[in-house]
Amino acid sequence: MKCNYAKLFIHDYVDGYLADEQQSIIESHILECAECKSEVRAFKQQKLALSELPTPELTFDTLMFAENVTNIAEKKYSPEKNGVGSTVSLSIAASLLLSVIVGLLFIGEKPNATPVEFHPNNEIFTINEQKKNFNLVFNSPKALNNVTFTVILPDDTELAGHPGEKQVIWTAQLIQGRNILTLPVISSNQNENELIITKINYADNSKVFEIELNAKRSKQIT
Amino acid sequence: MTIHFGNKNKNNKFSNLILPYLGQIKRLAFRLTGNTHDAEDLIQEFLIKIYPHKASLDLSNKSRSWITKVIYNTYIDLWRKKRNSPLELAESYCISERSDEIDEFNAHVCTTLNPQTLISLSQSQRQLTEFLFLLSNEHRIVITMHDIEGYTLPELTEIINTPLGTLKSRLHRGREKLRNIIIEQNKNNPNLELENQEIVNRGIEGQYYEM
Numbered sequence A: 001m002k003c004n005y006a007k008l009f010i011h012d013y014v015d016g017y018l019a020d021e022q023q024s025i026i027e028s029h030i031l032e033c034a035e036c037k038s039e040v041r042a043f044k045q046q047k048l049a050l051s052e053l054p055t056p057e058l059t060f061d062t063l064m065f066a067e068n069v070t071n072i073a074e075k076k077y078s079p080e081k082n083g084v085g086s087t088v089s090l091s092i093a094a095s096l097l098l099s100v101i102v103g104l105l106f107i108g109e110k111p112n113a114t115p116v117e118f119h120p121n122n123e124i125f126t127i128n129e130q131k132k133n134f135n136l137v138f139n140s141p142k143a144l145n146n147v148t149f150t151v152i153l154p155d156d157t158e159l160a161g162h163p164g165e166k167q168v169i170w171t172a173q174l175i176q177g178r179n180i181l182t183l184p185v186i187s188s189n190q191n192e193n194e195l196i197i198t199k200i201n202y203a204d205n206s207k208v209f210e211i212e213l214n215a216k217r218s219k220q221i222t
Numbered sequence B: 001m002t003i004h005f006g007n008k009n010k011n012n013k014f015s016n017l018i019l020p021y022l023g024q025i026k027r028l029a030f031r032l033t034g035n036t037h038d039a040e041d042l043i044q045e046f047l048i049k050i051y052p053h054k055a056s057l058d059l060s061n062k063s064r065s066w067i068t069k070v071i072y073n074t075y076i077d078l079w080r081k082k083r084n085s086p087l088e089l090a091e092s093y094c095i096s097e098r099s100d101e102i103d104e105f106n107a108h109v110c111t112t113l114n115p116q117t118l119i120s121l122s123q124s125q126r127q128l129t130e131f132l133f134l135l136s137n138e139h140r141i142v143i144t145m146h147d148i149e150g151y152t153l154p155e156l157t158e159i160i161n162t163p164l165g166t167l168k169s170r171l172h173r174g175r176e177k178l179r180n181i182i183i184e185q186n187k188n189n190p191n192l193e194l195e196n197q198e199i200v201n202r203g204i205e206g207q208y209y210e211m
Helices: A003-008 A010-015 A020-032 A034-051 A062-077 A083-099 B014-033 B036-056 B061-084 B096-101 B104-111 B123-132 B137-148 B153-161 B164-188 B190-205
Strands: A130-140 A144-152 A157-159 A167-174 A177-187 A195-202 A205-212 A218-220
Touching (some): A003 A034, A010 A034, A010 B164, A062 B036, A130 A205, B137 B164
Antiparallel strands (some): A130 A177, A144 A167, A144 A195
């Protein structure tokens, strides 16, 4: 058998989709052909590595949210619904929907949503450190490429996914109009007046924002 | 006559009904979006969407694939909405070295890889997750559903609502692209190759070959 022919079936072979007879035809070719053997090996390895990828835990309390969906739906469909009950739960629903998106923080314009804290699921979140998402909202007059973000963190504070790094730098694109930068901050620092400094550089221009760890708001300093 | 909507019976509570599917829901939402933030948004949309159909959740395999299908469709809806929205999130960053391969479809996906995404993975797993997001959305979704989540191609034709041949060629092409990305990256980083090799060796000895 020619390799070209065998290669047509390599993925099906790896996945076990071939009929027994075809599977053994390919198998006997692979035993003789070093090149095809190494191809098969490579794809099996890749598939195995993918199948072993773990899923990070979400702190989102899905069940609590499901309860809220239930409450809203019951109010909505209840024959006894009256203005007060349904309005309250609908507004809770609205703020719940938005709260995951909006952590704290406002620059430029205030988001309409009222931030609501989700209590992390105890099973998942056992560390004492506090995790907060700080959302930095800012306007850009036009779309910009290669904008550099630099985040400088106080002691005992880090960005999720960047353990031990005092300074995290990356580049991104900005769209025209409102942009939101989300900083997932984990901090065990008790001094709530400590500042997270975020610099945004584009060509020769830069803006610096300070965010207090207990921030209800942040300010632009340059 | 009084009609009771919203049954208070504990066993019929929505949260109890979805409890058996919780792991599946969270895992899929994360796999599709690539980060916890968007996964949470996706779960919310999904729960609101399935609430009216909660009575049909019966722990069968049919329910499981239906849930997967609804999550997938919800993801695609959200993705389209986000793509068309002027309020695109800018929290994210692309892996700049590979920006030459990022097309319009990809660019969005790439931007969803924010810092919290990659927490709790080993270095080689982080890399693999990042590489997956360098693929086009079509390739990535089929690889994710098939190679990571373990759905078969015939199951995926239902879930993704796409013909078998198309899915197959996306899967094969995607795997080859992913492999090329890994090879290229290994050239630049010999340490990574060693780590990848470790994963590989374990696989060879494992039960994977007994298909």
